[in-house]
Amino acid sequence: xxxxVSILACALSAVTGSAAAQALPRYQHVFVIVEENKDxxxxxxxxxxxxxxxxxxxxxxxxxxxxxxxxxxxxxxxxLGGDTFGIHDDDAFYCTPGKVDPSCAGSAQPxxxxxxxxxxxxxxxxxxxxxxxRGYYEDIPGPGSLAVTAGPSGIDDGARKSAFYAAKxxxxxxxxxxxxxxxxxxxxxxxxxxxxxxxxxxLPNFALIVPNQxxxxxxxxxxxxxxxxxxxxxxxxxxxxDRVVGELVSQIQKTATWTSKDNVAIVxxxxxxxxxxxxxxxxxxxxxxxxxxxxxxxxxxxxxxxPRGVADDTPYSHYSLLRTxxxxxxxxxxxxxxxxxxxxxxxxxxxxxxx
Numbered sequence: 001x002x003x004x005v006s007i008l009a010c011a012l013s014a015v016t017g018s019a020a021a022q023a024l025p026r027y028q029h030v031f032v033i034v035e036e037n038k039d040x041x042x043x044x045x046x047x048x049x050x051x052x053x054x055x056x057x058x059x060x061x062x063x064x065x066x067x068x069x070x071x072x073x074x075x076x077x078x079x080l081g082g083d084t085f086g087i088h089d090d091d092a093f094y095c096t097p098g099k100v101d102p103s104c105a106g107s108a109q110p111x112x113x114x115x116x117x118x119x120x121x122x123x124x125x126x127x128x129x130x131x132x133x134r135g136y137y138e139d140i141p142g143p144g145s146l147a148v149t150a151g152p153s154g155i156d157d158g159a160r161k162s163a164f165y166a167a168k169x170x171x172x173x174x175x176x177x178x179x180x181x182x183x184x185x186x187x188x189x190x191x192x193x194x195x196x197x198x199x200x201x202x203l204p205n206f207a208l209i210v211p212n213q214x215x216x217x218x219x220x221x222x223x224x225x226x227x228x229x230x231x232x233x234x235x236x237x238x239x240x241x242d243r244v245v246g247e248l249v250s251q252i253q254k255t256a257t258w259t260s261k262d263n264v265a266i267v268x269x270x271x272x273x274x275x276x277x278x279x280x281x282x283x284x285x286x287x288x289x290x291x292x293x294x295x296x297x298x299x300x301x302x303x304x305x306x307p308r309g310v311a312d313d314t315p316y317s318h319y320s321l322l323r324t325x326x327x328x329x330x331x332x333x334x335x336x337x338x339x340x341x342x343x344x345x346x347x348x349x350x351x352x353x354x355x
Contacts, residue, residue: 004208005066011131017051017114017133022323022345023347023351024045024327024328024345024351025263025328025350025351025352026031027261027262027263027264027265027328027331027350028205028257028262028263028264028268028332029203029205029206029207029257029262029264029265030205030206030264030265030267030325030328030329031137031202031207031209031246031252031264031265031266031267032207032208032209032266032267032269032316032321032325033209033210033211033245033248033249033267033269034076034169034209034210034216034221034266034270034271035210035211035216035217035241035245035268035270035271036169036213036216036217036218036241036270036271036272037072037217037218037271037272037273037274038217038238038270038273038274038297038298038333039272039273039274039275039295039298040065040273040295040298041296042234042238042274042298043242043270043298044056044061045236046223048238048239048242049239049241049242050242051242051243051246051249052193052242052245052246052268052298052300053289053321055268055300055302056298056300057309058308058309059300059301059302059303059306059307059308059309059310060300060301060302060303060306060307060310060312060348060349061217061299061300061310061311061312062093062179062299062300062301062312062314062316062346062349063279063311063312063313064296064312064313064314064315064316065269065295065297065298065299065316065317065320066275066279066280066281066282066284066293066294066295066296066297066298066315066316066317067082067270067271067272067273067280067293067294067295067318067331068084068201068280068283068290068291068292068293068294068317068319068342069087069088069272069291069292069293069294070088070141070272070273070276070286070292070294070295070317071089071090071272072168072169072208072218072271073087073090073091073115073168073169073174073208073292074087074088074227074291074294075272075294075318076169076170076171076174077117077171077174078124078291078318078322078337079121079171079208079318079322080123080172080175080208081117081119081120081121081174081336082125082254082283082319082322082334082336082337082338082339083119083291083335083336084290084291085113085114085117085174086111086112086114086193086289086290087113087115087174087290088111088289088290089090089105089106090166091103091104091105091106091107091115091168092104092118092148092167092168092176092288093115093146093148093167093168093170093173093179094115094116095114096114096115097106097112097113097114097116098112100325103148111289114316115174115234116141116174116176116179117174117175117176117324118173118177119175120177120335121172121174121177121178121334121335122206122322122325122326122335123172123177123178123187123206124177124327125326125331125333125335126205126206126331129329129330129331131205131329132204132205132206132326133204133205133206133207133208134173134186134187134188134189134193134197134204134207134208134304135170135172135187135188135189135207135210136189136190136191136194136207136209136210136287137165137170137188137189137190137191137210138164138165138166138189138190138191138207138211139151139163139170139190139212140165140188140189140190141165141167142185142190143165143184143185143188143190143193144184144185144186144188144311145188145203145238146173146179146191147165147167148166148167148181148198148274149163149167149326150163150165150188151163151165151168151212152162153181154185158193159235160267163211163213164212164214164220165212165213166213169210169213169216169271169277170188170210172187172188172208173188174355177224177308178211185324186294187251189348191211194207194209195251195295198242198251198252198254198255201253201256201321203257205329206325206329207219207241207345209248211241211248212231214226214229214237214257215229215240215241215244215288216241216244217237217238217240217241217270218231218237218295219231219232219233219237219300219311228240244312244319245268246267249266249268252264252266253266253272255303258283258304259304262278263303263304263305263306263328263352264303264304264305265301265302265303265304265306265328266302266303266322267299267300267301267323268298268299268300268302268336269298269299269300269318270293270297270298270299271294271295271297272295272297273295273296273297274295275295277293277295278292278294278295279293279295279296280292280293280294280295280317280318281293281315281316281317281322281342282286282315282316282319282340282342283317283319283337283338283340283342283343284317291337299321300345301315301349301350303349303350303352304321305352306350306351306352307348307349307351307352310348310349312348312349314344314346314347314348316344317330317343317348319337319340319343320338320343320345320346321346322334322335322338323338323339323345324346324347324350326338327345328350
């Protein structure tokens with residue numbers, strides 16, 4: 001589909017956006033699992049990613065879901081803040097224009113923006129509503145860590161370090177309020193805490209769950225990196241990530257939270273597409289250096305009381321997912337592009353038979 005038709009379809013969908021939001025039930029928990037750098041057709045192939053393909057068929061498949069930009073970092077920030085805030089690279093969250101630092105490689109480029117923003121984000125909205133949030137990051141070096149990279153590492157091309165944990169896949173650390181948050185150590189945590197929280201049932205209302213760079217299909221390079229994590233082994237990366245997604249979904253579905261009367265959703269999505277193509281819709285501005293569209297990506301919505309076997313062809317983006325999260329938690333406002341007229345709530349995938 002050409003870009004004009006895709007954007008027009010988003011605009012037409014917005015006509016019913018307000019009514020759709022009103023039709024949504026309240027949710028008690030939303031878990032968002034983010035994988036990396038794969039196109040829709042790569043993942044919705046049962047031969048390549050059987051678990052995700054099965055979940056998409058059984059629950060809800062957002063068949064026209066798009067990212068905002070390339071590469072990764074801006075998409076995580078967009079999901080949480082409704083904007084990429086000008087980020088169009090994977091530089092560290094503390095980078096500013098002209099900063100000389102190994103983690104700020106693009107800082108001299110025209111149009112470079114601060115990678116920390118003081119804008120409001122989803123976590124603040126939730127706190128103001130008396131709700132809780134947490135980011136779970138595999139191989140984060142410690143609770144609340146502001147490390148740029150960490151974890152077991154290999155050597156890429158004999159010179160460049162590559163680590164399992166990467167702050168460019170955090171999203172939360174780009175917000176100034178998180179960096180200065182006295183509760184940061186309780187909100188940015190590892191998979192050990194995820195395991196404990198699932199066992200205890202002490203789960204946040206909103207959770208962002210990000211596996212390490214081997215388990216999220218990103219991949220690494222180097223002599224110490226396992227074969228199914230090597231960047232060039234696309235089939236191995238997909239199979240490994242698909243297995244990890246299945247394990248995470250299964251762990252959540254085994255909890256008393258999932259089997260309760262409360263509405264609970266698990267969203268499996270991706271940051272961006274595999275290539276550098278600029279497919280996009282819904283809040284995306286094609287001429288923008290940081291918001292031009294990041295490709296057609298898989299997004300699956302799994303609910304405990306919601307619809308089954310839904311194939312939704314409405315155009316969506318990370319902004320649509322943010323808007324939907326805001327709506328299912330009854331938050332009074334939508335952040336930045338989540339409020340755009342062509343960004344609609346993902347009602348067919350979250351609607352249930354009762355409120």
